[in-house]
Amino acid sequence: MTERVFVFVDEEELFSVMKDLDCLYCRNPVTASKHHLKKRHLRFAVYYKDSGIGKFSIPCYCSDGGHGRSHWHCPMCSKILQRTKDYKIHITNHGVEMTDKSTVELQPTTVLLESQQTDNEDKTLGNKSACQKCGIFFTTTSNLRRHERLQHSQNQQPMLCIDAKNAIYVTPKDLHGPRVPIHIRKSFALQILLCELEECWDFMKAQAQSGNPGKECRHLVRTNHAQHYVPPPPLCVSSLEEMTDKHLLSISEKQECQEMNSRACLEGADCVYPIFWGEHDLPERCVYFSVYTDLKDKWCQFGRTRVSFDTKSGSWKCLCEHKRNRCVHKHLSMWWLFQEHPRLLQNALDINAERVDVVMDEEVKMCPEGDNLC
Structure with missing residues (x-):
């Protein structure tokens, strides 16, 4: 029986292997004619370069995939993957370079x-x-x-520069579902190639051990198409004062926001950088913010954390290690949103009486006894 091969350098190699026998890559018996191979397999081939040589893999429909579904056999490690995007990511981790089309010239x-x-x-x-x-x-x-x-989604994923001085970017972590942003740092001048994801660390470490120390993860590669840094509208004290007057923030929370914003300004960084994926034709139920922390920890590796705001439920989330319901990073993001897009805060601003009482009680405790200003 002819041995199945899952990687080819040109179409003729595939045709010569099959020679009009029963197709080795289909579950049910069918003659492996050129017409069948082109329509069933070559049409969906994945092309890439391995050590500078153009190659391609074809999808398989054998029983290994279960229920006759299309799947992919990795030619490097024999792993079976069900989805095309997962297969592309997998073989990229083996050190190959994806290409949009075959590098083999057709006759x-x-x-x-x-x-x-x-x-x-x-x-x-x-x-x-x-x-x-x-x-x-x-x-x-x-x-x-x-x-x-x-x-063809790799080059379509947005890549935004949010800090030109420190070469910090944000880009979606995944290609599907909520486009949760992650931070990366890339600067050839500073000799920095860093991604927040641990899986990307492992990939680049494995590549370095294999003799490819400059190999980048899929997120770092996107910086080749990064948008230039565009500063967002700065935070204004007047809007923070208005939030305090409306009891959206307590006096102590207001002071904490002012101090953090001042530290960011001294560092020459934007305290809050909003990320609106809707501007890039992506789903935008959630608005994300990259927020300055003045810290470097596992949850804020580059001195910035991620805050998200659900525009439908009005809920906030932060990567802050304290896991508090209200933290300075959420307050800073709310400050920016209240100032620039107050209509998006409609649900979040429907504060119940209990929250207002908590803020007012705190303000009373902070004022001297008998002070009528509180």
């Missing part, structure tokens, strides 16, 4: 035949939407968008 006759075949398909199936990067056609726009997200 002119092949290009002509495929072009004619595409024209015939268009006439048969009607109008189609084509991917601008790889040319694959889709019958619906939603399928095209999903393909673009899964296959």
Whole structure:
């Protein structure tokens, strides 16, 4: 029996292995004709460079994947992965470089035949939407968008510079679901290549031990497409005073915010940097903030922490190690949002009577007895 191979340098190598036998990569018996291989496997191939050599892998439908679903066999470690994005991340960790399309030049006759075949398909199936990067056609726009997200999403993920002085950026941790931002630092001048995620540390450490000390994780790679630093609107004391007058913050909380903002200004950093993914055509139920901490710990490795605000529920979350319901990082973020986008705080500003009483009681205790100003 012919041994299954999961990586090829060109299409002819794949065709020569199969030689019109039963397809080794399908669960049910089917002749491995060129038409079958192109339509069923090559159409969804993943291309990459390994040691500078262009290669590609094809999806498999054998029984190893369960229920006949498509899956991927890693040619380096024999691991089976169900999703294309997971496979791409996995083989990238083996040190290969992903490419948008095959680096192997097709023969002119092949290009002509495929072009004619595409024209015939268009006439048969009607109008189609084509991917601008790889040319694959889709019958619906939603399928095209999903393909673009899964296959070509690396360069589409936003990368924002939030601190030009210290070379700090933020980018989404994952490609799907809530786009939770993470901090990274990258500066060739400072010789810094750092990512907040422990899994990325392990990846770069393994690459260094394998003789690739400059290999970057998928988040650091995105800095090649980073947006230039744009300072956000600065925090104004007048808006903080207004929040205190409305009993949204106590006097002590107000002072704590002022002190933290002053320390950030002395460091030449933005105390609060808002992250609105909606500006980059991503879901935006949550608004995120990168907040200055004046500390360096596991939860704020680069002297900044992440605060999130759910615009629907009005709830706040912070990575702060104290895990308190109210911390200075949330207060600073609320200060910025109250100042710049008060309508987003609609739910959060519906403060119950108990919270108002707590703030007022604290203010009374801080004032001298008989002082009518409190």
